[in-house]
Amino acid sequence: MEEKVLEILKSVLELDSIERNIASSNCEKWDSMAQLNISVELESEFGVTLEPEDIAALASYEDILKILKEKGVSDL
């Protein structure tokens, strides 16, 4: 799951490389449009439904892992 999430972030944010500390605060491209795009990709990839509150709270890689785990996405 973690690799998949990193892959999604890398592709949506159009980055050449990605670190696990990535967050909207340290990535210029992580704006509100990117936030939406990340949410849509996560929903499609993991088959979960993210509530608007969840989407608003997605501000870092760590946040994403936390929310996905709450939604019952397990580490395969």
Place this chain on the structure above:
Amino acid sequence: MSLFVFRNNTVERFFPKDYAFSGYDDISVIPADANGYVWFYQAPVGYNREASVKEIQGYQQKFNFVLAQIDPNKTVIALTMEDTYSVPFTEDDYVVRTAIEQYNAALFEAEKVNANLKVIDYFEFTRNYPVADLFDWKFYFISQMGINPKLTKDFQAWWNRKLESIALKRKKCIVLDLDNTLWGGVLGEDGISGIKIGGDYPGKAFAFFQKSLLQLSKAGVILTVCSKNNEHDVLEAWEKNPFMVLKKEHFAAYRINWTDKATNIKELAEELNIGLDSFVFVDDNPTERELIKQMLPMVSVPEFPAQPYELPVFFKQLVNDYFKVYSITEEDKKKTEQYKANAARAQAQNSFTDFGAFLESLEIQITIEAANEFNIPRIAQMTQKTNQFNLTTKRYTDADVKGFLANGWKIWCISVADRFGDNGITGCIMVNGDTIDTFLLSCRILGKGIEKAFIKKILAMLKESGIKAVKAAYLPTAKNAQVADFYDRCGFPCVAENADGSKEYALDLKSADLEIEKYYHINLK
């Protein structure tokens, strides 16, 4: 800047990354440096029906305003509007729908009088999805999205197809198998009256498929046949089976033999003078399809349906994927006739030993016409589609050509007729000042020296207008090697040969040989 999108909702993720976007329902800025514009307004969301109607009418006015501001030499693509989520409170409440219909009708009306406007039907995309999939309130509320973002990939694929059809990048020719493709059963086993065509199912489905293909050929797609059969049997079936829709005369060429299909298709490409990448191969046999995919990877090979009743869906897909164009020109409609006349010409050529005498016998009529409102669409189309006899391979739209004319370029097109038929407009030349920007001819008219007669005539006309010397260039592509030394052959001195294979020429018109053989009858219009 690539294309600039006017929009009233969040649509960024549906379009390529290099597009730019207006503010929401903001028409105050019309960037002049955009290559083109997109108008994508979605129906307003809300239950106040009257307010929605007013809003839609407002969109229409805004569109007209924007269109009037845009440089008429730049393309504007407008999407129609769809009512994807409105909820009328009574069964007889059509006000919003009527307003949307009027909005769409207004777009199509505007298209008729604005050559740079192309309207595409958004319904063609939306009808593939149930309403619940099209619109997602969650994404509307958090991000003002008028379409469900989950449809992004589908939308992008559809959008690319639309852009391609606007740019006329379509295939030219279908190669059809016969047994279990154009009719049910095997001719060699079931006989002329035993094959399934016409009558009840499945013959009915095959007849429908043949009728569909016939209409496609009338729209300018060239039909050919490649079948493992005895030629004699097939000719007899075409002639004698009363239910046969597609007969010998509908095919520009055919290969009915036991040679492998890759060899046959290569021969068809040579005979018709069409690149292999313009071919689509339709065959029910997966082994044959695989052979072509491996041997001729540039040929498109769609999957074939397992059941005859699936043929209409298959046909629709075929049209969408390979043959859809924005509009059809008169030349397209005559194409099969023209390709067949070429085959007749090739046979006539066999009976002459002196090539000059052959050309004389053809009674070649060349008409040179300056670019005008009527031939500009065809000129633009030729710049998009001509690959082989094309010196610089620059692709232009209608709007580009009009822009060049406005900037003083001299642009002519050529029509060629001979005693076997009229090929219509089949070449053009564009001259910017003293430089030949574009020179191209359709492969259909090659082999008769017309290219030389055409350019000499143009050079003579330029000389008459006071031009002393002209510049020209050859820019190599994967497909235009046959014209690498065209200017050399016409006596242009080469002044530079570059590392990328391109060549530059300069010709002094005073000393140039502009003599044209008398058997080319040239008319100026």
